[in-house]
Amino acid sequence: MRLLSHDHPGHWLLAALLAALLLALAFAPFLLPGTKALAVAARILIFIVLAASYDLLLGYTGIVSFAQTSFFGLGAYGVAIALSGGGGWLALILGAAAGIAVSVALALAMALLSLRVRAIFFSMITLALARFTQVLASEWRGLTGGEDGLTFSVPRLIAPGFHPFVAPVLGLRISGPVIAYYLIFAVTLASFLVLLRIVNSPFGRVLQAIRENPFRAEALGYQTIFHRALASALAAGFAALAGAMMAMQLRYTNPDTTLSFSLMIDILLMVVIGGMGTLYGAAIGATVMVLAQYYLQPGLAALAAAARGIVLAPALLDPGRWLLWLGLIFVLVVTFFPAGIAGSLRARANASARPPIA
Template identity: 50%
Template sequence: MFNRILSGDYPRSRALSALLVLIGVCLALGPFLFPGVRAFSMLGMICVFIIVVASYDLMLGYTHIVSFAHTMFFGIGAYGVAMSTDAFGSGFGAVFIGIGGAVVMSILLSLLLGLLSLRVKAIFFALVTLAVAFAFLSLVTQLYNITGGEDGLAVRSPRELGPAFRPLDSSLPGFSVIDFITGVVGQGSIGQAFNDAVFEVRVSGRHLMYYITFAISLGVFLFLLRMVNSPFGRVLQAIRENEFRAQALGYRTVFYRTAAVIVSAVLATLAGVLFALINRYVNPENTLNFELMVFILLMCVIGGMGTLYGAVVGTAVFLLAQNYLQDLLGLLVSNAEPGSLFAELAGPDRWLLWFGLLFVLSVYFFPAGIVGQLRLWAERRRERKADKTPAASPLKQES
């Protein structure tokens, strides 16, 4: 069963399997484990950016296509829903109209970019996509009457997906992991800490929207896992390793490269739609900014390119660090002497410095990404065990 679900592509590492299970459980039960709007929002963003990073890895990690226009397709999905609901109301019909228009536009633009890769390759193709992305950003910023300019647009999501919708009259029990750990450390009583950590969750349309996003994220991940382990995916990997040899074997590499760009663009557009419905607000800074493209690239590199599992791990690690590193630094310097060197270096306003340092360390200790390095270590352990296993004697083999 698991062989079919995972398309035969297992984590191949016990540590990686445990990490993926932990992330999966936290995402599946997150609204009932981590109270607060901030944690809820971060869980939704992890689900959204798993789609974005996994679709980008399809181009970068499996086909070796370096594109800086991925956020453009992400923004097309977000703005498509925002403009559609602004024009046609907050019903599901308006949402589906926005999705349809955004997907069609993304297919056309990605088709042009894919065909452009026939004439412009490698770093020159990356520069062209960068220019296209900046041109689209300028267009969105200047068309104030349509896109809201730099102010952005509010997304009028359906009532069933908002906080005002209450599908259940009674609240459901929840359990705060953070409160439980804090209680154990502070009180030393597990029972008392457990009682203090139990709370009630008021189920609303926001929870419905979150689990729709979670289900789509899981479905997209399994779809991409199936794709890269199919004959189509094997050809993409052959193009990545040696495109001229793939052409010599008779494969139309332009078709495969273009198909990879289109699939990646459509999935990024879908992620943009989910982002708009969760945040209920879009602007150029949170959907089209070049900094967001750099973050997507970092998530892909940290997790491990060409693995897909790396998209899950890299997204979770990056967003956790981005959201809670500043709080952790504030906790560390809370008891430090004001004005000391440690307080100055580890202050919460220095979080970007430490964030960059963590990235450098992750690249140094995990040169193949977290997933790639864990798989490499697991493979080395299996080889050492195989070398230590005594070979069977000839007499036993004959018998």
């Protein structure tokens, strides 16, 4: 329980869901063999870190940022640029570290500049920054490879052709990607526990106080700018870490997979559906969204084909209109279930407890 920083899921169903998720992710390569299943599971892990880092900002501090993808992209491009020149583990680690360092510095600078004024400026400026990094990554071909992005090879231990054992282990032939998966799993688990520790520390309490009432927090003597800036720097660092893992797992990086605005919408949805201000919600939301993307989006195409002949229906159900449905779900959740899955379950378990976001 100390591992969870004494922040229990709260509701038995939430606890069961999380335990099932942990077990499923821990044994995913053995339970669901095949490259696609492994890619989906790794994506879930990476997005758990990304969504949890964003929850630190949105759910705990009450800041809306649209630049989380920029930091995610910085981490991914850090690894991509370092590895596209060849090199092994050292390049990988240095690239990830550089991506994280630049992200943290950028987030600090932006926060100190804009949070000084009004939290709402911050949202607008982050949107501009997100756009700027996206354009920069597409235009600066010499460094980033432009729209095509960068393809590179990873260290041999986690490369696809590597097989350490001749015989299968528990019916699975261990390969480089499986080792990479467990590396990602370990980093995700550690990051999540560290984030849980952060939000339950005195620092985390201050963040929540700022979210509830910035003026009162300030009147109590807390430097709200300092706390907000530190929160956004931490969030940026973890987002960059997630981006580095993404690059390592995909072995390529381009603007579309790391910097697009629809990715930002995905992150927002993960945190909002899962439940703002409960890191567990971010984990649930990330899982739900990634599964939906991989297994529901193709279903939309089938529906569109079935609805041929009805006015507008095929256009509405076109897989390209995926964002339309996400937008609708997003608005409905924000309007009617602002506490999300985790928040609603917690509120039910503890009727006296208020939902995290009123």
